[in-house]
Amino acid sequence: MQIGRKIDRRSFLRSSTGIVGTSLGGLVLAGCARGPVPGFGVSDVNASSMYAALPNEQFPIPAVNLNLLKKRYYRRRVDNPTGAAPGTVYVDTKNFYLYFTEENNKAMRYGVGLGRAGFEWSGDGRIAWKKKWPTWTPPSDMIEREPKLEKYSAKNGGMPPGLDNPLGARALYIFKGNKDTLYRLHGTSETYSIGKAVSSGCVRLLNQDVIDLYNRVPNGAPIIVA
Numbered sequence: 001m002q003i004g005r006k007i008d009r010r011s012f013l014r015s016s017t018g019i020v021g022t023s024l025g026g027l028v029l030a031g032c033a034r035g036p037v038p039g040f041g042v043s044d045v046n047a048s049s050m051y052a053a054l055p056n057e058q059f060p061i062p063a064v065n066l067n068l069l070k071k072r073y074y075r076r077r078v079d080n081p082t083g084a085a086p087g088t089v090y091v092d093t094k095n096f097y098l099y100f101t102e103e104n105n106k107a108m109r110y111g112v113g114l115g116r117a118g119f120e121w122s123g124d125g126r127i128a129w130k131k132k133w134p135t136w137t138p139p140s141d142m143i144e145r146e147p148k149l150e151k152y153s154a155k156n157g158g159m160p161p162g163l164d165n166p167l168g169a170r171a172l173y174i175f176k177g178n179k180d181t182l183y184r185l186h187g188t189s190e191t192y193s194i195g196k197a198v199s200s201g202c203v204r205l206l207n208q209d210v211i212d213l214y215n216r217v218p219n220g221a222p223i224i225v226a
Helices: 042-049 140-145 147-152 208-215
Strands: 078-079 089-092 097-101 104-111 125-132 170-176 177-188 197-199 205-206 223-225
Touching: 078 223, 104 205, 104 208, 125 177, 140 147, 170 197, 170 208, 205 208
Parallel strands: 089 223, 177 205
Antiparallel strands: 078 104, 089 097, 097 104, 125 170, 125 223, 170 177
């Protein structure tokens, strides 16, 4: 998503009615592995299957063009480099990876797109809830920058779900305590954006990957962004 603003690691959250645009409080994070981590190999044949079209979704999802996705960002199971307990969502912003940690020191790793310069954020929270094919409501500061988005404001009901919706096929909503941070983990069909800093703070995964993550992560799961 192209929304949000720069985050101060020591600031708390200021909300608006959109997706992002507030800070996720910065905390001391332990056990953070920041270097690249080798993964188990994924063949192009397996990748073609993993990123195939999903015609049975509410809005049929086309296959990923693997020519636009570096192999290092293919979904794969790896040794857990994060130090986080099983059941944790961990976002490695340096290497553009998201891990969902598992038992036996393993983790599912996904390539992600992150916030561009001036829109970064870090800290921890929890996945309060999840939604399939969510509605998108831009925050007021984004509407101020792009008045044409007023038609998707909260008072107008937001943007309906679909392939053109910035949240894609799934969204996982990040809270800090009982407060919505307005940050999301969400789907995208913009394959070129994986491994790049292009969004305004939210963490984007390919639609096929966010569906896989959605099916693994329970409500209430902790999340660390470092």
